Amino acid sequence: MTPTARNQAGADLLLTDDNCQIVRTIQVKTTDQSLKIRRGWLIGKRAEKTVSPSHFYVFVMLNGDSQPDYYIVPSKHVADKISGAASMPEFRKIVAEEYRDRWELLNR
Numbered sequence: 001m002t003p004t005a006r007n008q009a010g011a012d013l014l015l016t017d018d019n020c021q022i023v024r025t026i027q028v029k030t031t032d033q034s035l036k037i038r039r040g041w042l043i044g045k046r047a048e049k050t051v052s053p054s055h056f057y058v059f060v061m062l063n064g065d066s067q068p069d070y071y072i073v074p075s076k077h078v079a080d081k082i083s084g085a086a087s088m089p090e091f092r093k094i095v096a097e098e099y100r101d102r103w104e105l106l107n108r
Contacts, residue, residue, distance in 0.1 A: 010050045015106065024106050025055045027075075029091070034064030040092035043078065047089065051079045056106060059096055071096040072105050 011025035027050075029041040041059050055075040062068050073096055084090040099105070 010046065011055070022107065023054055025052070026106075027055070027057045028060065029057060030060040030062065032062040034062060038093070040090045040094075040096070043082065043089055043091050045086070045089060047075075047091075048079050048082055051075045057091070059091065059093075061093065070101055070103075071099045072102045073099045074105065 010027060012028045013026040015024040015026060016022060029043060031038045031041050038061070043057075052075055057071075057073045057075060057078050059071040059073060060068050061071075071093075073091070077099075078091055081091060081095045082089045083092055083095075
C-alpha cells in the first residue's frame, strides 16, 4: 500500500497484493461525530464519474474516545447513492451501513 501524490484526484491510496495481481485505488473520507451528529460524508462532485470495479471508498466515522467505524464501499455504489445539493454532494451513513467493516471486498 502506498499513498498517491498530493492532491491526486480520485484516490488517496494505491493497494496491491504481493504479485500485483490485485490492484485497488482507495479514496478515504473522514468525518467526526464526537462534537456533532453527522449524516454522512461530503464526497465532491467527481464521485459520480469516478467509478471502477477496482476503486473503493473507505469512509471513516470518528467517535470521540471510542473506536472509529469503517465502511468499505465500492465506487459504483457511492456514485449511485449520492445525495444532497449538487454543490455539496454527500454519501449518507445510513446507506453505508451494509458496508461496515467489509474489508474483504478489497480482496475480490
